[in-house]
Amino acid sequence: GxxxxxxxxxxxxxxxxxxxxxxxxxxxxxxxxxxxxxxxxxxxxxxxxxxxxxxxxxxxxxxxxxxxxxxxxxxxxxxxxxxxxxxxxxxxxxxxxxxxxxxxxDNEAGGYLAGKHLLELGHTKIGCISGPNEIRNSRDRVAGFTRALAEANLEPVWIQEGDFSLDSAYQHAMAKLEETDVTAIFTCNDMMACGVYRAAHGRGMAIPKELSVIGFDDVPLVSALIPKLTTIRxxxxxxxxxxxxxxxxxxxxxxxxxxxxxxxxxxxxxxxxxxxxxx
Ligand code: RIB
The missing domain is CATH 3.40.50.2300 (Response regulator)
Known part of the structure; x- marks a missing residue:
C-alpha cells in the first residue's frame, strides 16, 4: 500500500x-x-x-x-x-x-448541581457571574443553574456577564455586593470565584458566614484558598x-x-x- x-x-x-x-x-x-x-x-x-x-x-x-x-x-x-x-x-x-x-x-448538569447545592443550604437570594455569553460552556452552565432555581420557583437576583477572568468577577462583585443583599454567588469558573473572594474581602464580608461562594472547574489551587473553595469539578x-x-x-x-x-x-x-x- x-x-x-x-x-x-x-x-x-x-x-x-x-x-x-x-x-x-x-x-x-x-x-x-x-x-x-x-x-x-x-x-x-x-x-x-x-x-x-x-x-x-x-x-x-x-x-x-x-x-x-x-x-x-x-x-x-x-x-x-x-x-x-x-x-x-x-x-x-x-x-x-x-x-x-x-x-x-455536560456543562448544563454542572450549573444545575451548583444551583441545587445553594438551594439545599437555604439560599434564596443568589447572584451569578457568568462567562462570556458567546461561549456555549458559559450559556449552558447558566441555563442549568437557572433551571435548578426555577424548580424552586426562584430566579437569580442578578446575572452579570464576566469574561472568565478574576478581575471581571472582582469588578462585578464589588458593585453588586454594594447594591444587593445576595447571600450566595455562583461563578462560572474558579478564577472568577477568586475575584469574588477579593471583593468580599474588600467589602469586609466573611465567606461563608455572610456570603457563600461556589465556583466551577476545580483547578488545583482552589483547595488551598481560605476558606477552601466549594466548586463543580x-x-x-x-x-x-x-x-x-x-x-x-x-x-x-x-x-x-x-x-x-x-x-x-x-x-x-x-x-x-x-x-x-x-x-
Ligand atoms: O476556566 C476556564 C473555563 O473555560 C473552564 O471552565 C473551561 O471549561 C473553559 O471553557
Missing part, C-alpha cells in the same frame, strides 16, 4: 494558557499522546481568532498528524472550518455545535487524555467519536447555610 510518512506531532491550541484549567488539560493530552509515541506542541491563542488561524496554518505546514482544538470561543469552531481542511482534528472543552469528534463536559486531566486518545484513533484507524464527561459537586468550606439574620 501507500506509505505515508508521519510526523508523530500533534498540535494543541488553547485559548488562555494563564488560566490553570488549561495547563491541566494540556498535561492530560500530552501524557496520552506520549503513550502512543506522539509529541505535543502547545499553542496559546489568547482568545484571538487571528492567532488561532495563524497557529492552525503553521501547524499544518509543519505537517502535524492532527490537531486538538480548544477554540477561543464556540463561534470559532464553525468559522475555523476553512482552515481545517485536510487535517485530522478533535474539539476539546469548547465548541459551539456538537462536533463530530471531541470531548466536552471537571476531570480536566482525564478530558485532555480522552481528546488525545480520540485523535490518535482518528489518525490511525480513521474513526471519529465523541465523549461527554459528567461534572461532580465538591463541597469544601466556602458554602454554608444561609445566615438567619439573628432572630
Amino acid at each position: 501507500l506509505v505515508t510518512k508521519q510526523s508523530k506531532l500533534i498540535g494543541l491550541i488553547v485559548p488562555t494558557i494563564s488560566n490553570p484549567f488549561f495547563p491541566e488539560l494540556c498535561r492530560g493530552a500530552e501524557d496520552e499522546a506520549n503513550a502512543h509515541g506522539y509529541s505535543l506542541v502547545i499553542c496559546n491563542s489568547d482568545a484571538s481568532a487571528e492567532k488561532e488561524e495563524h497557529y492552525i496554518t503553521i501547524l499544518k505546514e509543519q505537517q502535524v498528524d492532527g490537531l486538538i482544538l480548544s477554540s477561543r470561543s464556540g463561534l470559532s469552531s464553525t468559522s475555523l472550518l476553512p482552515f481545517l481542511k485536510n487535517v485530522h482534528y478533535v474539539h476539546l472543552d469548547r465548541m459551539e455545535e456538537e462536533a463530530v469528534s471531541g470531548v466536552r463536559l 471537571q476531570d480536566t486531566y482525564a478530558m485532555g487524555r480522552k481528546a488525545a486518545a480520540l485523535l490518535v484513533q482518528q489518525i490511525e484507524e480513521g474513526t471519529t467519536d465523541f465523549a461527554i464527561f459528567e461534572p461532580t459537586l465538591v463541597v469544601r468550606e466556602s458554602t454554608a447555610y444561609v445566615p438567619t439574620g439573628g432572630n
Whole structure:
C-alpha cells in the first residue's frame, strides 16, 4: 500500500494558557499522546481568532498528524472550518455545535448541581457571574443553574456577564455586593470565584458566614484558598487524555467519536447555610 510518512506531532491550541484549567488539560493530552509515541506542541491563542488561524496554518505546514482544538470561543469552531481542511482534528472543552469528534463536559448538569447545592443550604437570594455569553460552556452552565432555581420557583437576583477572568468577577462583585443583599454567588469558573473572594474581602464580608461562594472547574489551587473553595469539578486531566486518545484513533484507524464527561459537586468550606439574620 501507500506509505505515508508521519510526523508523530500533534498540535494543541488553547485559548488562555494563564488560566490553570488549561495547563491541566494540556498535561492530560500530552501524557496520552506520549503513550502512543506522539509529541505535543502547545499553542496559546489568547482568545484571538487571528492567532488561532495563524497557529492552525503553521501547524499544518509543519505537517502535524492532527490537531486538538480548544477554540477561543464556540463561534470559532464553525468559522475555523476553512482552515481545517485536510487535517485530522478533535474539539476539546469548547465548541459551539456538537462536533463530530471531541470531548466536552455536560456543562448544563454542572450549573444545575451548583444551583441545587445553594438551594439545599437555604439560599434564596443568589447572584451569578457568568462567562462570556458567546461561549456555549458559559450559556449552558447558566441555563442549568437557572433551571435548578426555577424548580424552586426562584430566579437569580442578578446575572452579570464576566469574561472568565478574576478581575471581571472582582469588578462585578464589588458593585453588586454594594447594591444587593445576595447571600450566595455562583461563578462560572474558579478564577472568577477568586475575584469574588477579593471583593468580599474588600467589602469586609466573611465567606461563608455572610456570603457563600461556589465556583466551577476545580483547578488545583482552589483547595488551598481560605476558606477552601466549594466548586463543580471537571476531570480536566482525564478530558485532555480522552481528546488525545480520540485523535490518535482518528489518525490511525480513521474513526471519529465523541465523549461527554459528567461534572461532580465538591463541597469544601466556602458554602454554608444561609445566615438567619439573628432572630
Ligand atoms: O476556566 C476556564 C473555563 O473555560 C473552564 O471552565 C473551561 O471549561 C473553559 O471553557
